[in-house]
Amino acid sequence: MKHLLTMEGVDRATLTSLLDDADEFYEVMHRPIPKVPALRGKTVATMFFEPSTRTKMSFERAAKSLSADTLSFSPGTSSLKKGESLKDTVLTVKAMGADLMVVRHTSTGAAWRVAEWAGVPVVNGGDGAHQHPTQALLDSLTLRQHFGGLDGLRVAIVGDIRHSRVARSDVWAFTTLGAEVTLVAPPTLLPPDLVGWPVAVSSDFDDVLSEVDAVYVLRVQAERGGASVFPSVAEYRQRYGMTNARFNTLKPDTIVMHPGPMIRGIEIDGGVAVDPRCKVLEQVTNGVAVRMAVLFQLLGGSKDV
Amino acid sequence: MSEFTLRNAVVVGRDGVLPGRNDVAVADGVIVDVGSDIAAPGESVDCEGAWVGPGFVDLHTHLREPGQEWKEDIETGSRAAALGGYTAVVAMPNTEPATDAGHLARYVADRGAQVGLVEVVPGGTITAGRAGIKLAHLDDLWSAGVTLFTDDGDSVADAGLLRRAMEYLAERDGVVAQHCIDAGLAAGGQMHEGAVSSRLGMAGVPRAAEEIVIARDLSLVRLTGVRYHVQHVSTAGAMDLVAAAKAEGLRVTAEVTPHHLLFDHSYVEQINPLYKMMPPLREPSDLEALREGLRTGAIDVVATDHAPHADHEKDHPWEEAPFGVTGVEWAAAVTNTVVELDAERFFAVMSTKPAEIADLDGQGVLEVGAAANLVVFDPLAKANTTRTASRSTNSPYLGRDLNGAVRHTIFKGEFTVRDGSVDNLVGAPE
Incomplete structure (x- = not known):
């Protein structure tokens, strides 16, 4: 593995190897001194051209837990404001000695272009509505921790699939690891053509709810036009929200997941968000563990040091 | 003004492909003769294997x-x-x-x-x-x-x-x-x-x-x-x-x-x-x-x-x-x-x-008396996709394998492209 850009086409052995390493790093995170010297002397640059709270911090936490140094970049305070192109920004950061770049960008394929230019390993931290592979890894780890494995698991992903890089990543990771995935959304929030997707599709959330082991709730992405394609927030919540009432119809062992940030009152009710069966904060913790695994594997770190 | 004759080509005139191999004679910016083995003064340019027709119009x-x-x-x-x-x-x-x-x-x-x-x-x-x-x-x-x-x-x-x-x-x-x-x-x-x-x-x-x-x-x-x-x-x-x-x-x-x-x-x-x-x-x-x-x-x-x-x-x-x-x-x-x-x-x-x-006079026609706006196109040769004369290089064709090469382009009776190159212009227009 030279870069981590997508979940599409990544085989089961590769996913399993990353999750196995993540399990080990999860254990490291819970030591009294949660830090190993595996990537000492390496420099990880996080380049987020789009707002982010958890992903950027999570990568930086992961890098530091492996004793790597971090360089960080955020568009509001950078030369982007002066008109510098992505390519020049990448070459500049490379010239400072970055050994790996994590890139988030609003444009599809941005991480692929950076990989062409950078000459160092690149991790896609989210490109437009396309891919967000480390999210799929942390979601897979969360499911694996809870259920022991994904084989035969039934997962519903509900909400703004059309604009979701999380859905486009989870679908491939979950199904490669053996789960069955059903997408639930109004027609205007589904991708226009699902030929070749290993999924079932439904617009009836309640019909799907009673059968699934996990419900993955997506945020409505107002910033990508997600709010203009259904009649009103109230109607959306009525049909596709993970309301307290709907939560009570789930099987007792069904869990709820969400990639964050959650917008309580739209796609998820406050009562669900704080229920122990809502795994949002475990997902966040697992995010650090899988990102440690990804950085470790891409930078060829050694577990022996 | 140049005088030359394109010889031994598949020639496409106003009424279609002329039978056999034909020549097109050009003098003073005009097509002066079309036929097989025509006698004409000036340079003979062998166009064996190529199509000769009216210059392309975009x-x-x-x-x-x-x-x-x-x-x-x-x-x-x-x-x-x-x-x-x-x-x-x-x-x-x-x-x-x-x-x-x-x-x-x-x-x-x-x-x-x-x-x-x-x-x-x-x-x-x-x-x-x-x-x-x-x-x-x-x-x-x-x-x-x-x-x-x-x-x-x-x-x-x-x-x-x-x-x-x-x-x-x-x-x-x-x-x-x-x-x-x-x-x-x-x-x-x-x-x-x-x-x-x-x-x-x-x-x-x-x-x-x-x-x-x-x-x-x-x-x-x-x-x-x-x-x-x-x-x-x-x-x-x-x-x-x-x-x-x-x-x-x-x-x-x-x-x-x-x-x-x-x-x-x-x-x-x-x-x-x-x-x-x-x-x-x-x-x-x-x-x-x-x-x-x-x-x-x-x-x-x-x-x-x-x-x-x-x-x-x-x-x-x-x-x-x-x-x-x-x-x-x-x-x-x-x-x-x-x-x-x-x-x-x-x-x-x-x-x-x-x-x-586009209602263009003197374009799109190969016949005696018409303006000599012509192209010699070899349908079997490989196109040269290694270079571009455009100021920009945003072409998906650069480096691609394509069949068909422009050998010569003739505009108003003068070569603007000769042997696939604009560098060796013959009698470049003023």
Whole structure:
């Protein structure tokens, strides 16, 4: 593995190897001194051209837990404001000695272009509505921790699939690891053509709810036009929200997941968000563990040091 | 002025391919004789294995001058066009300022004449400033020699305004050429809406965005009787609309670009902006239909939509890169490679019909007494895709294996391209 850009086409052995390493790093995170010297002397640059709270911090936490140094970049305070192109920004950061770049960008394929230019390993931290592979890894780890494995698991992903890089990543990771995935959304929030997707599709959330082991709730992405394609927030919540009432119809062992940030009152009710069966904060913790695994594997770190 | 004879070629004249191998003699800018083994003074140029026909005519070239000379100018664009076998190009009017008045059109034509490598025919806008709000100076443009009117880059969205332009130009027998994309349906669209856009998570441009504008415009053509030309047809359904309009007797023509003949939307999976253009690359079924349409006549001409952009504009993530690719140097090769037309049909779509649509005198005809605007095209040779004369390199054809090479281009009786090169011009025009 030279870069981590997508979940599409990544085989089961590769996913399993990353999750196995993540399990080990999860254990490291819970030591009294949660830090190993595996990537000492390496420099990880996080380049987020789009707002982010958890992903950027999570990568930086992961890098530091492996004793790597971090360089960080955020568009509001950078030369982007002066008109510098992505390519020049990448070459500049490379010239400072970055050994790996994590890139988030609003444009599809941005991480692929950076990989062409950078000459160092690149991790896609989210490109437009396309891919967000480390999210799929942390979601897979969360499911694996809870259920022991994904084989035969039934997962519903509900909400703004059309604009979701999380859905486009989870679908491939979950199904490669053996789960069955059903997408639930109004027609205007589904991708226009699902030929070749290993999924079932439904617009009836309640019909799907009673059968699934996990419900993955997506945020409505107002910033990508997600709010203009259904009649009103109230109607959306009525049909596709993970309301307290709907939560009570789930099987007792069904869990709820969400990639964050959650917008309580739209796609998820406050009562669900704080229920122990809502795994949002475990997902966040697992995010650090899988990102440690990804950085470790891409930078060829050694577990022996 | 030069005297020379192109010998031993498959010659395509006004009435089709002449039987056997033939010669074309040129003197003082005019075709003076056509036949086999003709006696003529001057140099003999052996054209064994090649087709000789009227020079290619492009109805859709972005020369970017005035206003965007860092992408291309009339000189670099003319050189690229000559290398592509062209003797005339219609310059798209989306310059800065837009070519919406006579003096701007005259500037483009005069610069073209000064460069002297191809006839540069100015296209004019339909609306002032291409803003879609009021008519451009149509009479003024007409008197400057403009016959083809387009707001290319945008559709004229207001049907009432378009109707007035059509009525006005119908009286002159001008051509209304439309870039057919409905702005609402295409809003934010980055590529063809389909399986690939769905996987890439990009906003799509559905086929309907193109077809809906054509369908509307055809109603206006019925109302006004204007000559109407559909630019860069990209879908099978759009082509069917054009074919039905022709069957009905409307004066409608259509062009297809080389990229819509060669590439489908799967090329976008590389997420390389060299495959980003509007209308977008469609599906294999569309390509098949367009190729067949070019053979049967449902589509009239190949037009390049040669759209230069500088590296610093195109070398970005997909959504930040502009639409458009260059290709005037290889349009003939692409057409020859993927559609495999016979010589007669090939010159019809590359030369004769586009010259007719733009009403160009002295272009698109090979016969004794006609202006010597000619191309010598070898359909079996490999195209040279290692270089471009354009100022910009945003071409998906560079480095690609294509069949068909322009050996010589002759404009007004002089070689503008000799042996596939503009560097060794023979008797370059003043």
